[in-house]
Amino acid sequence: MRHRLKDVAERAGVSVKTVSNVVNGYAHVRPDTRARVEEAIAALNYRPNLSARNLRKGRTGVIALAVPELDIPYFAELARHVVTAAAELGWTVLIDQTGGAREQERVVASGITDHLIDGLIFSPLALTADDLVNLDGTPMVLLGERVDHGPADHVVIDNVAAAREITAHLIGLGRRRVAAIGSQRTPEGASARLRLDGYRAALEEAGLGYDEALVAPAPVWHRADGAVAMRHLLDSGVRPDAVFCFNDTLALGALRALYEAGLRVPEDVAVAGFDGIEDGRFSVPTLTTIAPDKERIARLAVELLANRIDGDRSAPARELSAPYRLEPRESTLGR
Amino acid sequence: MRHRLKDVAERAGVSVKTVSNVVNGYAHVRPDTRARVEEAIAALNYRPNLSARNLRKGRTGVIALAVPELDIPYFAELARHVVTAAAELGWTVLIDQTGGAREQERVVASGITDHLIDGLIFSPLALTADDLVNLDGTPMVLLGERVDHGPADHVVIDNVAAAREITAHLIGLGRRRVAAIGSQRTPEGASARLRLDGYRAALEEAGLGYDEALVAPAPVWHRADGAVAMRHLLDSGVRPDAVFCFNDTLALGALRALYEAGLRVPEDVAVAGFDGIEDGRFSVPTLTTIAPDKERIARLAVELLANRIDGDRSAPARELSAPYRLEPRESTLGR
DNA sequence: CCTGGTTTGTACAACGTTGTAGTCAACGTT
DNA sequence: AACGTTGACTACAACGTTGTACAAACCAGG
Structure with a gap:
């Protein structure tokens, strides 16, 4: 059974508006009146009707x-x-x-x-x-x-700066063939484009060339796509010694693919992600990432x-x- | 700018209610009237106010x-x-x-x-x-x-049956010291209780005794708690050869702890979870689980x-x- | 051409809330 | 004692929608 301001008002012997004032914390209500109203509210378990309030106030x-x-x-x-x-x-x-x-x-x-x-x-x-x-x-x-x-x-x-930083981290470990997973050709994939820009900037800063063959696309950024892309990279024979995945789920997929291929992480291939998700703290191995x-x-x-x-x-x-x-x-x- | 039924009605030269009837698909509206109203709705980009509709209808x-x-x-x-x-x-x-x-x-x-x-x-x-x-x-x-x-x-x-089934799966692999992670003593932990019941039933069915020392509590079922519980089991010297974790996140934490302890999964310790989350398909190793x-x-x-x-x-x-x-x-x- | 039913449309009230305007008493000032 | 000010409260309308009741226009059958 739902009650309305009117029910509370009748029980407390005041007007509807006074109850409304109590509910909304209006200052000028005598303490004893307020108490009576509050008693009635509690007794009837009154709860305001938000639809009505929204309609009146224009806010939801x-x-x-x-x-x-x-x-x-x-x-x-x-x-x-x-x-x-x-x-x-x-x-x-x-x-x-x-x-x-x-x-x-x-x-x-x-x-x-x-x-x-x-x-x-x-x-x-x-x-x-x-x-x-x-x-x-x-x-x-x-x-x-x-x-x-x-x-x-x-x-x-700052996607560009973050991507550059994590790529530089990989390069700083002595890696020279740093791949990327997650590029997207569609005009909508702006995050992918920015992260690719950062990746590229870091390579050039280090005097490493940008190699199209080291960049694997991923139309969607799920675990499975990361695994597919990683396998594709390995099969293509380019043999990266590091991979920057444009998000963490891609990276978890890549870790899985590397494991299946019998490669050690990070000894054979270092892996980095992006997003800082909780999973990355418990994966085997734990995942290096950019944590926004x-x-x-x-x-x-x-x-x-x-x-x-x-x-x-x-x-x-x-x-x-x-x-x-x-x-x-x-x-x-x-x- | 938001428009109301009234605005549409004025533009179409009909009453408010007729517009309402069109919007709600009422049958008896002449085709030409309906067309005029629909034109007006489109022109004004009219969208019903749900708060008002809810107030009137009592549904949201x-x-x-x-x-x-x-x-x-x-x-x-x-x-x-x-x-x-x-x-x-x-x-x-x-x-x-x-x-x-x-x-x-x-x-x-x-x-x-x-x-x-x-x-x-x-x-x-x-x-x-x-x-x-x-x-x-x-x-x-x-x-x-x-x-x-x-x-x-x-x-x-059926938590009991599912827990029994996965425990039996572990026993069927020849494991004899099957631990459990995730028990809860609070009266609210009904899922934990049911899964523990299933675990226990499977042990007894197989003629294995129930050993309190093999059951690790976990007040919360996060990855970190699974890792803590697993470490605790290992430190306590009971040396299980399998673990049934009461959910998958606990299991992922347990996998992590086993990896850190230098133990192989499943050779040294087999691990099973519960929930069938997507992570379990890509973890290293992939996770045996009950997937509801x-x-x-x-x-x-x-x-x-x-x-x-x-x-x-x-x-x-x-x-x-x-x-x-x-x-x-x-x-x-x-x- | 009238009768009775259906179709198409309208006017009005109501959903529960709050803002505005107003009443009335109590108070302090001159 | 007359005045304005403030406090405590109330009556009323409005938010935008839809259900109910009804009126007008239309149709078929005799």
Whole structure:
């Protein structure tokens, strides 16, 4: 049985609005009145109807987080932090899975969730800036760099610098044939492009040539794709002595393929990933990676969104950068 | 700029209700009227206000999924399937993280999400049947077996039989000192209790004694806890030749600890897990596990909830069982 | 050409909440 | 004693939608 303000009001012998005032913490309510109302609220187990409140206020208290897939650990970990950060500001998070499909992403971006959400935190894979023009004004914060300088707020990490740093780490270990796994030819694969740029920059800085044959594409970045790409590299006869995988799941797949091929990591081939997922701390061997500060990313995104929702919606788009850390582990250092 | 039924009505030269009828597919609208209205809807990019619709209809089209932690792979994978299954029935899923804390779980169960959701799919860790009496009628489906025969619908898998089967698999390989990792003494740890029962049953069936010293507790079931428990077993000098871990993340931690101790898997110690998470297909070695049919679990849960929401709310609680499969891999079979 | 039923459309109220405007009493100031 | 100010509360309307009740236009059959 659900009760309404009216039921509480009748029980407490006051007007509906007074109950509303108590619920919302309005100051000018006599203590004894407040007590009576609170007693009635407790007795009836009253809970406000959010639909009605939203209708009246034009706010829902819900934000959406759209990610490609929840069972990619990076996104799951990110989601956890977003939910936590949002909860601190009194928001509930509704999670959308886009599957990374452009059409689905466009539907989400154009507000499929309708008036149910106050704002959107969006980690797009396939979406381009063009797809974003059609927004009907729902505030949005983008994560990652796939949509370069679109019309919305961004939280990014410096993919180029991070990729360069981890590639330099491999080179610093004395490796000379450093492969890369995860390149993408599609115009949407901006993260892949940036990480490839960083990889290339590090090679050139070290005076090593860029060799197309050492770069293996991966249309999707799952474990299985990493394993396939690694096998492909080994079969092609190029014999790398190190691999930089553009994310951690690719790297875990690559580790698996190397194990199956009877190669030792890092003695024969050093392996590095990107994302800093929890798995990498327990894999055999543990995985060297670039660990973006996910908590910070989530917090910045939520704060940007809050500013946009509560503040000036026509203010120019902001771009904030989150820090990352190189975490060297067994897959490059050995035990 | 957001438009309302009224705006569309004015543009099409009809009443608000007629637009509403078009939007809701009401049959008796003349084709030319319908066309005019649809033109206006398209021109204004009209989207219904869900808060208002919900207020009027008493339905929100949103269900919640409450899980302990999203970055435990099992729950992330489950969440993905629930989101997919719900989408097919036109529902949006709101994901709640309870952290497995009893207080938080109670808050969620008692309807923190208020009138925003039509129903709840709940995978509780710490909650007991007593905590569930206070529901204000929001339909709920429980996953797992932590709350035995509570007042709500359940989707379960046969934990005892599954645990017995995988333990028997270890024994069938000739192992005689089969340890277990993940027991819990708290009254809430029902899954742990059931899996321990299955483990014990398999031992007795094989004529092997149950040895308390071979059972390592793990208050939480993360990778790190599995590693700690495994180290503890090794240090205690009991020297198992196989380990059944009560979930896969514990098992991955155990694999890691065995690797650090210089022991070979499965030659020295065979390892088995429970949950069938994706990681287990790519770990070194790959992980033998019990794989519950998560897609089926999600689908059954969504269907049970749908029946409860649309149908008779006072019907007796139903309990459905989902199948599982033993998946033997390298961690017990070798390569 | 009337009758009775169906089709197509409209007006109004209601869902539960909160913002605005207002009432009335108590208070302090001049 | 008359005044404005403040505190405590209430009545009413509105948020955008849809169910109910009804009116008008249309159709078929006699």
